Amino acid sequence: MKKIAIIAHDGKKPEMVNFINRNLEMLKKAELVATGTTGKHVENTGLKTDKKLSGPIGGDAQIAALAAEKKLSMILFFRDPLGKHPHEPDVQMLMRICDVHNIPIATNPATAQLLLDAFFKD
């Protein structure tokens, strides 16, 4: 089964919830893991998710560890490029780890849609 990590900065959580609701059927076929607060929003859509710590206290780092262990099929990261984030070093680290291990990571909804469609086309 495909394991998908979902992360959304606060400013992008409404967009993330809309995305999930539009893609519920595909996402039901995946195992989901999310940073803490994102995970609560994901669960409000009816999907189950493994909730890690909240991003600013280590959640992004936990998702990065899964990526480094090649336990993720992809990461859907709804980043807010206009917000300030105290844990920006963790965000950079997560993206770097994805590049080191060649893990697909979408950082906006358009790319997230392309990734999901590609993964579930069969």
Ligand SMILES: O=C(CO)COP(=O)(O)O
């Ligand atoms: O901070 C985040 C991403 O960098 C997301 O964390 P939360 O899902 O806990 O809000």
